[in-house]
Amino acid sequence: MMLKPFLFVAIVISAFVSATTRFTQDEAPRQLWDSEFLKKRTPPKSPSPGPRKAPGYRRATPKAEAIVEVSSSNEVVGLTIWRLRQSRETDSKEARLLLQEESSGTEFTPERVESETLFNAGDRVRLGIESPRDGFLYVINREQYVDGTMSDPYLIFPTLRNRSGDNAVKAGKLIELPGRSAFRLSPMRPDYDGEVLTLIVSVTPLNEVKTGPGILKLDRALVEAWEQKWRAPFERYELNGGAGTPYTKAEKEAGEDGSRLLTQEDELPQTLFRVTPKPGNALLITVSLKIGRKP
Secondary structure, eight states: OOOOEOOOBOOOOOOEEEOOOOTTTTTHHHHHHSSSHHHSSSSSOOOOSSOOOOEEEEEOOOOOOTOOOOOOOEEEEEEEEEEEEEOOOOOOOOEEEEEETTTTOOOOEEEEEEOEEEEEOEEEEEEEEEEEEEEEEEEEEEEETSSSSSSOOOESOOEEEEHHHHHHHHOOEEEEEETTSOEEOOSSSSTTTEEEEEEEEEESSOTTTTOOOSSSEEOOOHHHHHHHHHHHOOOEEEEEETOOOOOHHHHHHHHHHOOSSBBBTTTTEEEEEEEOTTTOOOOEEEEEEEEEEOO
């Protein structure tokens, strides 16, 4: 079934422009980290006691032929997917979430997972998005079935229930979906295979979208036209050692209402998508949340 608002979800999209230079496959993760994306984040209030060790990213897809160099035409979208579990006594209080729609008072701890993780039906997930490209964020959701077909598309962000419909993004601003609730992977059909999320960062608001109080059904032809126009080659990278690490205090504070910006010292996204959009085009990324099946 379509993602059910139930828990706290945060998608982290990071779109950033990298410095112009050629690179080898081994150099790419370093160039991605030490890029215009990080430089656009706010410097920390207190000077760091020493140079920060650059986290390592590994390529998770074949090198895209269309992406031959890091240049102003390449932008990186960063996505962090969280899977939530019940908190343990050993978990830091700072990493716990008390969910708005959880009447039992149970606390949950979000843990990072890689983008191709196989989920179980009923899992609660969290997604977080950060975009160093100024613009406006839109998130579309469709169910996917085992034969490859998909349901009608639904706009799940922005809505008036989340940040009063404010979908403006900028460097360091973390967007969490769906606000104070969350997404639960709840199949309604036996051939349910997961969810497909389409993330769009547009320089200007999309005139065809009118923000309402809840999830909005979109026209299939309209979404397909956006995908045809804005789809671009991409490469995906995963943060080494990131999977399984919990939510940090900085991420929690930044995601609560958007008033706290992430700095250059805060955690980077788990997954990076390096995209080569055509000049003037919106950034468009499609991400699948797949359900594992027992043999």
